[in-house]
Amino acid sequence: MRAILVTLFPATDMGHGGNHRTYQLKYDIQEAIGGGSVTLVSFLEWKAAHKVENRHSGLISSFFQNVRKYIRRKRENPVRLIHDTGFSIMSFSDPNFLRYYEATLCEDELPAVCIIEHIGLAGVIAINRRHGVRTFACPQNIEALDGCSFENSRWALRSAMYDFANEVAVLSSCEERFMISRVESGFCEGLGYASQYYPYRPVGAITRRHEELRKRRCLRKGQSGLLLLLGTAGHKTTREGMLWFLNQCKISGLPDGVKIDVCGSKTDKLLSAGENISGIKIHGCVEQADLDDLLVQADAVLCPQRRGFGALTKLPELACAGIPVIVPRYVLYALDLPPGVHVVQDAWDSWIEVMQNIKEEASSENYKRWYERQQPTLAQAVRRVTEQT
DSSP, rough: EEEEEEESSSSOOSSSSHHHHHHHHHHHHHHHTTSSSEEEEEHHHHHHHHHHHHSSSHHHHHHHHHHHHHHHHHHOEEEEEGGOOOOOOOTTTTTHHHHHHHHHHHSSSSOOOEOOOGGGHHHHHHHHHHTTTTTOOSSSSSSTTTOOOOTOOOHHHHHHHHHHHHHHHHHHHHSSSEEESSHHHHHHHHOOOEEEEOOOOOOHHHHHHHHHHHHHHHTOOSSOOEEEEEOTTSSHHHHHHHHHHHHHHHHOOOOOEEEEEEEEEGGGSOOTTTTTOOTTEEESSSOOOHHHHHHHHHHHEEEOOOOOOOOOHHHHHHHTOOOOEEEEGGGGGTTTOOTEEEEOOOHHHHHHHHHTTTOOOOOHHHEEEHHHHOOOOOHHHHHHHHOOO
């Protein structure tokens, strides 16, 4: 039996949450089909492999490609003529990539099922239909709405809603839908499209690394006063939450004895050049070994994301490592909270109180019980399909 997984990100146990979710998908699908094979097709890996060819393509050819892309995007959402959200259901459906995908699809026995993990890969659905391959959608976000800002423009809202309608049309064209967040699963169900909640949980090498962190943390002596603010600042809603938190620190200061290290891609761009906040140290993107050392030292991790879709993959991983996490109540809606998560209200005083009284609660027993409650719904569906084929 064979399955094919079409993703934006490479499947790796290193990197950001998008990489980790893709790693989980591949791991779970492989377990579901046992001795079968999982073929992974990553758009970003394909793009990196073809960058030399793309660089030397002719200027005239590139010009006409850009014109076709512009026309397609405006036809897809006419409101973009007034407000362009930057979103498209064909964002990662480059014609050359689609030809590469179809060749990969047909290079061996046709797979029983194809799983797409980003709505911008919608171009593969027609190819699958042509070859009689089922398509399951397993997106990491409701992309059309994640990160949009509506407060300053009614046209921004209209454009986003047009994009959302396109996204729903793609989801509805797939045979089954598996969502990373309870919110998104319920959203689809409310629109009349059957959907299953497929939570993120650490697997394989990701689990082993965090279990090792737990062992190292057991050798700690007392509290360090160090808190970590982690996140990919290139993601809009993550950046907004981090900026809000840093601004509160600048205005009101930190509790006595508390210091905060900030780590993650593009976090070194959060503050203006030369700007400093007392008690805050910004690292930017750090090597995995250095991040692991900080996670061993830290009393807790801060995740001040206050809006957006998807789910915070850090929460299950930190619970696996036995590291407390502080999050706003908004996060409650997305997932079955793992142990060791401390929920605060929107007021800064609530953050201060929890930072001053943090306790370690994510025992290995509690984490194991939480893990066993998380149903690998995608794997179950893939197993059912492959057994029927």
